[in-house]
Amino acid sequence: MNCGCAEVVTPGLLDLFAARERIIASCRPVQGRERVALGDAEGRVLAEAAEAALDLPGVDNSAMDGYALRVAELGPEGLPVVQRIPAGAGVLHLPEGGCARIFTGAPVPLGADAVVPQEKVRLxxxxRVHVEGKPAGGANIRRRGEESRAGAPLLPAGTRLEAAAIALLASHGIAEVTVHRRVRVALFSTGDELIEPGASRVPGQVFDSNRAMLKALMGQPGVEVLDLGVVLDDPLDLHQALTRARDEADLVVCSGGVSVGEEDHVRPAIERLGGIAFHGVGIKPGKPFALGYLGASLATGIPLIALPGNPVASLVGWQFLALPLLQGRQGMAPSALQRFSVTAGFSRRGPRGRRELLRVVIDWATGEPVARLAGGQGSHMLSAASQAHGYLLVDADTDVEEGHAYGYCPAAQFGR
Structure with missing residues (x-):
């Protein structure tokens, strides 16, 4: 039975996008750099810009297999093949009145001004070579330096190194890069009812799914997770956990106990060691989200993300709000939120006073994207979240009407 608690409108909640902007504005990269081999740099973040080490291509080369020639020498009598140039050959000079058999990536001989694809040539x-039509000057020639010139900017600082970026650096012979050191994140869950997966369970106990989920979300080369386990709803235990997190980590992430009930002790524990920048965001699920800090201020202390205890609320809070802070600590510019419109394939009463983020799957059966509910939408229901392709964003006090368009955020943009 629904008691209607989820429909209670809480005054003073921060708008989702305003909260995101405040978090991004607070981002500070961790101090410290290291040199790593390019082969070990996947997922790391450049701490300084990379420059091109050489011209790419290094010489004019052929974009395809074919024949290099002088366009002005083409005629009805054809051209004899006087050279064969494979990739890796040196730069040759093309004799007058002849053409060269050339292969993709091979240096274009001096004097040639076009490459004709082999499928447009008849022997x-x-x-002798006969060409269909007349090629344009410069056709199918990759010019020296057309991709990059030695000394030109290659990748800016703050680039997260993925496969293509690593390949680009390797193509310039770069073997090592300077990256930001790994961000150390202290992670714990709170709750007397929580137990570890695999432990013996008695009625009333709940397996801790949030920590497993958040560790998976943070599982990347540029992050080191300090797992502090489950912390009891006890002021002393929370104080000890937060003190250790402050002293050993660059970012603190906790889940549970951040609401305003009598057994919610996280906020007072944070305030004894630091403070709260804001608490409460106008989203469903995820309202109890808080941004805090351990130390003198948010600008100088250790930033802290307090996520709700309900697992889907915790997931939403991480993806939309906490992830940009982690990216900023890594030295990256936080990713812009990708949004576009899709048609709703269902009707539903909208939330009162809060923006709702419905977990949906996208149906392409009609050729156009249609959003359908992934399953139950309770903030404790991980089954729908595990199947969803993304979120339908429904404005506060707005009902969803089948056939109407609404904002959609694909879950894939949030990474793991």
Missing amino acids: DAAG
Whole structure:
């Protein structure tokens, strides 16, 4: 039975996008850099810009297999093949009145001003080349330095190194890069009812799914997770956990106990060691989200993210609000939120006073994207979240009407 608690409108909640902006504005990269081999740099963040080490391409080369020639020498009698140039050959000079058999990536011989693809060439009985039509000057030639010039900017500082970026650096012969050191994140869950997966369970106890989920979300080369386990709803235990997190980590992430009930002790424990920048965001699920800090201020202390205890609320809070802070600590510019419109394939009464983020799957059966509910939308229901392709964003006090368009955020943009 629904008691209607989720429909209670809480005054003073911060708008989702305003909260995101405040978090991004607070981002500070961790101090410290290190040199790593390019082969070990996947997922790390450049701490300084990379420059091109050489011209790419290094010489004019052929974009395809074909024949290099002088366009002005083409005629009805054809051209004899006087050279064969494979990739890796040196730069040759093309004799007048002849053409060169050339292969993709091979240096274009001096004097040639076009490459004709082999499929547009006919060889006569004497082996002379005849070309269909007249190629344009420069056709199918990759010019020296057309991709980059030595000394030119290659990748800016703050780039997260993925496969293509690593390949680009390797193509310039760069073997090592300077990256930000790993961000150390202290992680714990709170709750007397929580137990570890695999432990013996009695009625009333709940397996801790949030910590497993958050560790997976943070599982990347540029992050080191300090797992502090489950912390009891006890002021002393919370104080000890937060003190250790402050002293050993660059970012603190906790879940549970951040609401305003009598057994919610996280906020007072944070305030004894630091403070709260804001508490409460106008989203469903995820309202109890808080941004805090351990130390003198948010600008100088250790930032802290307090996520709700309900697992889907915790997931939403991480993806939309906490992830940009982690990216900023890594030295990256936080990713912009990707949003576009999709048609709703269902009707539903909208939330009162809060923006709702419905977990949906996208149906392409009609050729156009249609959002359908992934399952139950309770903030404790991980089954729908595990199947969802993304979120339908429904404004506060707005009902969802089948066939109407609404904002959609794909879950894939949030990474793991």
